[in-house]
Amino acid sequence: MVEFTLPKNSKVKPGKIHKLKGAEEAHEKDIWRLHVYRYDPDTEENPRLDVFEISKDACGTKVLDALLKIKDEIDPSLTFRRSCREGVCGSCAMNIDGTNTLACTKEMDDSKKDIMVLPLPHMHVVKDLVPDLSQAVDQYASVQPWLKADTPAPGERERLQTPEERAKLDGLWECILCFCCTTSCPSYWWNGDRYLGPATLLQANRWIEDSRDDHTNERLEALDDAFKLYRCHTIMNCTKACPKNLNPAKAIGNIKKKMMDKSE
Numbered sequence: 552m553v554e555f556t557l558p559k560n561s562k563v564k565p566g567k568i569h570k571l572k573g574a575e576e577a578h579e580k581d582i583w584r585l586h587v588y589r590y591d592p593d594t595e596e597n598p599r600l601d602v603f604e605i606s607k608d609a610c611g612t613k614v615l616d617a618l619l620k621i622k623d624e625i626d627p628s629l630t631f632r633r634s635c636r637e638g639v640c641g642s643c644a645m646n647i648d649g650t651n652t653l654a655c656t657k658e659m660d661d662s663k664k665d666i667m668v669l670p671l672p673h674m675h676v677v678k679d680l681v682p683d684l685s686q687a688v689d690q691y692a693s694v695q696p697w698l699k700a701d702t703p704a705p706g707e708r709e710r711l712q713t714p715e716e717r718a719k720l721d722g723l724w725e726c727i728l729c730f731c732c733t734t735s736c737p738s739y740w741w742n743g744d745r746y747l748g749p750a751t752l753l754q755a756n757r758w759i760e761d762s763r764d765d766h767t768n769e770r771l772e773a774l775d776d777a778f779k780l781y782r783c784h785t786i787m788n789c790t791k792a793c794p795k796n797l798n799p800a801k802a803i804g805n806i807k808k809k810m811m812d813k814s815e
């Protein structure tokens with residue numbers, strides 16, 4: 552039988568427990584208890600799960616509120632990304648209770664018991680809850696996510712679309728590039744160096760569908776590759792994971808259909 556060994560220092564160990572103290576002590580039902588992944592590349596130590604008790608009386612209700620409170624009042628070394636606090640920047644994506652989602656929109660009371668907070672899965676961890684998204688961002692840049700028009704801009708006015716043409720971008724433009732979908736995709740886990748993943752493919756489809764873009768065929772040809780596009784096996788984890796309720800699997804299906812239409 553094949554035997555696997557984990558890489559050195561990969562085992563996640565129990566960490567520090569930060570209990571509520573003194574006047575803050577509260578009944579169990581009035582506490583949120585978060586188990587938070589900690590990893591510091593500057594030490595030789597294994598990753599660990601620290602436990603933080605937060606009084607419901609003293610904190611907002613979202614996971615990001617608790618992380619900010621922990622950073623402000625308990626452990627300033629806790630590291631995570633965030634910016635908008637309202638689900639539009641995509642920075643605070645992480646894995647909460649086993650699901651990739653946004654910490655700023657995730658209600659802590661959704662959890663039936665303790666709240667598990669981990670970085671997005673299957674990515675290298677820079678520190679604590681910060682994944683290394685360099686590869687995913689480079690892949691996004693590779694689809695040239697900007698308008699490529701061959702005609703000069705029409706003077707004072709924007710390039711016009713009919714309502715029908717504009718409607719084709721709905722369900723695509725709303726993507727906030729949080730990569731919750733990409734990091735939940737098994738095909739990306741195994742072939743992330745060559746498969747572009749659902750976030751980038753949804754964005755590619757956004758430009759393929761744009762009536763103002765003159766490079767549709769060139770965009771399709773660039774994706775016509777056994778790995779870049781066709782590693783998607785319609786498992787649908789991506790669509791289930793999207794916190795903006797978008798459908799990357801459908802967008803990928805649309806690219807495949809356009810590819811077939813082009814070759815007929």
Ligand code: SF4
Nearest residue numbers: 736783784786787789
């Ligand atoms: S549908 Fe495609 S992109 Fe989405 S999770 Fe499945 S394999 Fe990945």
Ligand code: SF4
Nearest residue numbers: 726727729730732793
């Ligand atoms: S499709 Fe959804 S999950 Fe994927 S990057 Fe865009 S907003 Fe995030």
Ligand code: FES
Nearest residue numbers: 636640641643655
């Ligand atoms: S902080 Fe911007 S999406 Fe959460």
